[in-house]
Amino acid sequence: MPLWLDLLIRIAAVMAGFLVLPLVIGQAEHKVMAHMQGRVGPMYAGAFHGWAQLVADGVKFVQKEDITPRDADRTIFRLAPIVALFPYLIVILTIPIGPGLVAQPLDIGLFLVLAVLGIGVVAVLMSAWASANKYSLLGGVRGAAQMLGYELPLVLAAASVAMAAGTLSLPGIVEAWRPWWLVWQAPAAVVFFVAGLAEIRRPPFDMPIADSELVFGYMTEYTGLRFAFFLLAEYVGIVVIAALTTVLFLGGWHGPFEDHLGWLWTLLKIFALSFVIIWFRVTYPRLREDQLQRLCWLILVPVALAQLVLTVAVKTLT
């Protein structure tokens, strides 16, 4: 296969995953939340159980006027949604779906993922400050404090599994994974998942958005396509966190018939975790700012550190 064709297929596959998976997750969120709350959710768009609701939403967002507030810092205001979306695109590039099925295998993929996810904070600060709105700024400052804090347990938990596998490559970690790691790495898995939820600012960690007190946090002033970009970033965020938890802690493509159905197992695990993320939103009330920081520094960080000690102990004894 010539190089350009190979490249084209990879890019097309990543773009397809980048655009389709978040739509599926978004639709699932509408329907799952509705049924958990005793409603039916969207029913009309696309005739069959409202399957085309998000497509209709997308068309609606495109038609809306793109408003930039008069006092805003225009350049930075307009750049922020793109900066918010961009890191996730890079991350999806490195996530292995099946054995050998990855857009760009990297020797230190895990490190790249953690580094690039950190750029998300910059987007939050950009949109918050450039909006010239006090609610936006409050939301942005909350968001930055939350994302900086939760990055620590996230990285520590990922470091634990990398130490257990002895590699920083994501496909390498999946290959080294054994079913008993589900028990051995369980605390790290929980810490990673919870910290990941906080990193993408999903409920119950949506203090930066907090629609009952901050209007919509750092996204308050956004309309039309730029707002849709932020929404897309949120859903891609769910996919990315679910996929990373799957790859690092749930054994990625491992399962019955993994030689042929490996990709299916990965996708199934990603969707199961996404369901849990949606479930959390319906179940738990929003954490207060002090509870949020307390959970991070007094529970998640110590648990992650203890897990590191446990990993080293088991690793040296076996």
Next chain:
Amino acid sequence: MTVADVLLLALGVVAVGSGALVVTSSHLVRSGFYLVVSLGALAGLYLVLGAELVAWVQILVYIGAVVVLLLFAVMLTRAPIGPSADLDRPALPAALVGAGAGLGLSALFADAFRWVRYPAPDPATAERMGEEIFGAWVLPFEVLSILLLSALVGAIILSRPDLAAREGSS
């Protein structure tokens, strides 16, 4: 010129240009965002030179944490949108120090290496980095970690007025 040369030059121009904007811009918070661009271009330079791990560490530590803390602190102050007229910057001494350091370093490097061609080192894989850091460089590594630990303890003492008050009363 190879592709790598062109990339190095382009990224270098971006890094230096946005670095100059950081110190000359009269938009306070924008300076911080220019710093993000400058450090990002630096990470790109590392990447072109084959130091993948250093590049990602640069992004994780500098863009993801240091600049964000800086922006965070600036946004807690007045930080207006638009240019601030009342910024006073000692432009001439700063330019002298900056240009002097830049020129001095260039002269030093030119003198030390004399345009000798060196073979490129092996690519910096995570494995090789680990062996180097925990083999040949383990002492500086440990000394640095003690430095960071003492900085951490200092920060805790400074930010806890109850600790300082107890020392004063005794």
